[in-house]
Amino acid sequence: MGNKRVLTLVLVATLLLAAAGAGIGAVTRTQAQQAPGETVPYAGRLTDELGVAVVDGVYDLRFELYAAETGGEPLWSEIHSGITVVGGAFGLVLGSQNSPPKDAFLGSWLQVSVRGPGEASFTPLAPRQRLVFTLTGENPDTTSSCAHDHYYENWTGANNYYGLRVENTGTGDGIRGVAYSNASDFAGIVGANYLAGPGVYGHGYGGGPGVAGYSTGRGVYGKGLDGVMGESGTDNKSGVYGYNTAPSAGYGVTGRSENNFGVFAWGNDTNLSDKNGDIVLQGEYGEIFSFGGYLDLFSNGNVYIELDDDNNSNGSWMRILSGNDGILWSVSESAGVLSTGKQATVVKTADQGQRLMYAVEGTGVWLEDLGTASLDQDGETTIIFDPVYAQAADLRQEYQVFVTALSDQPVLLVVSAKMPEGFTVRGVTLDGKPAACKFDYRVTAPRRGYVGLRTEQYQTLEKVQP
Numbered sequence: 001m002g003n004k005r006v007l008t009l010v011l012v013a014t015l016l017l018a019a020a021g022a023g024i025g026a027v028t029r030t031q032a033q034q035a036p037g038e039t040v041p042y043a044g045r046l047t048d049e050l051g052v053a054v055v056d057g058v059y060d061l062r063f064e065l066y067a068a069e070t071g072g073e074p075l076w077s078e079i080h081s082g083i084t085v086v087g088g089a090f091g092l093v094l095g096s097q098n099s100p101p102k103d104a105f106l107g108s109w110l111q112v113s114v115r116g117p118g119e120a121s122f123t124p125l126a127p128r129q130r131l132v133f134t135l136t137g138e139n140p141d142t143t144s145s146c147a148h149d150h151y152y153e154n155w156t157g158a159n160n161y162y163g164l165r166v167e168n169t170g171t172g173d174g175i176r177g178v179a180y181s182n183a184s185d186f187a188g189i190v191g192a193n194y195l196a197g198p199g200v201y202g203h204g205y206g207g208g209p210g211v212a213g214y215s216t217g218r219g220v221y222g223k224g225l226d227g228v229m230g231e232s233g234t235d236n237k238s239g240v241y242g243y244n245t246a247p248s249a250g251y252g253v254t255g256r257s258e259n260n261f262g263v264f265a266w267g268n269d270t271n272l273s274d275k276n277g278d279i280v281l282q283g284e285y286g287e288i289f290s291f292g293g294y295l296d297l298f299s300n301g302n303v304y305i306e307l308d309d310d311n312n313s314n315g316s317w318m319r320i321l322s323g324n325d326g327i328l329w330s331v332s333e334s335a336g337v338l339s340t341g342k343q344a345t346v347v348k349t350a351d352q353g354q355r356l357m358y359a360v361e362g363t364g365v366w367l368e369d370l371g372t373a374s375l376d377q378d379g380e381t382t383i384i385f386d387p388v389y390a391q392a393a394d395l396r397q398e399y400q401v402f403v404t405a406l407s408d409q410p411v412l413l414v415v416s417a418k419m420p421e422g423f424t425v426r427g428v429t430l431d432g433k434p435a436a437c438k439f440d441y442r443v444t445a446p447r448r449g450y451v452g453l454r455t456e457q458y459q460t461l462e463k464v465q466p
Helices: 389-392
Strands: 006-011 040-047 057-066 074-083 089-094 109-115 123-130 319-320 327-332 337-339 344-348 354-358 365-375 380-384 401-408 411-419 422-429 438-446
Touching: 057 089, 074 089, 074 337, 365 389, 365 401, 401 422, 422 438
Parallel strands: none
Antiparallel strands: 006 040, 040 089, 057 074, 057 109, 109 123, 319 327, 327 337, 344 354, 365 438, 380 422, 401 438, 411 422
């Protein structure tokens, strides 16, 4: 195997004292002499001469300590069998298989040998590596460390709590990761979860945010089946909260989709009478703008607009405005409908295309009924009002009846009596004889509840208040 493999050595920052009762803590100047049973976390990376990681697999590693860079007999050795190497990286703890003698790790030289899958013997990796152990500071209570980095470390273990805990009891960061990548899938800190739990979890115990992102671009970037998911279990709070503090313009939340909807809202609305829905517009003015030029409201069923839902006013309006806030059409919660222009309906014709038919406006609120009737042999008949018309119109007041004879001879028709339930028509010919002919009639009466309304003064409708 010879020079086919190169070992990149990584030693952790501090020695971990694993002797009984020693725990994990700072090594003082007076403790600098190594105690039997001491262990050192160790991480390395196996590559070929070009720096390419070896094939993933299970390798055996032998570690030996020497007093010199070359030659001599080992001061200590141990073998770690079945070490998983992924991407060339592996991690283990020196001294966990064979307790080293006192001071074995202080200033000694480490020889690493490797035996790959299917190989019968170990191949030493050259050169040996010096273990440098120094004291920092002048205070005898300062900690000891060894020169190292943590690149390609891979620690593997199993418990029900955490793999690594870093606690800073000061006011700084617990962990800080720094990267120099423009790719969206490389970051200062990456969290991965191979089951259904989150890759990164943050908990703000003091009331602050669980996860905070600050950037000159996007503060938080999420990519997945759902890019970002927020969940809240508190009344009147939000699963996702967006807040823009720009002084002039900006958006609290922006949603964008290449092929479908930019924002999808799904509330727990079960009927039209409850106070639940899909979208809430909070503020003095609830407004929706379409900057693209078109606004389309689409429904698979009915479209409802409920005016004054909190019942704090009796003058709420729904209005259609022109570009200068002029009001084109309005409907109030009291069922009043106003238009400042013509009112028409579209009719289809056989050979004249679709044409407009305009509504006839009047000076009051009236209901009409039209029909055809016949005079009897005595030249008289009584028309009883249709029961629907009789309940909708106020026939207790003065109403108008217009009659037209349907005859090939001149006939004089008169309304001889008007009652709330109907009216009587009499007809005679020019020689005074009773006329027995058909006639058309039109009845106009005030609508119930609107008696007396007649050409009120029009008040300019403001945008908010009527």
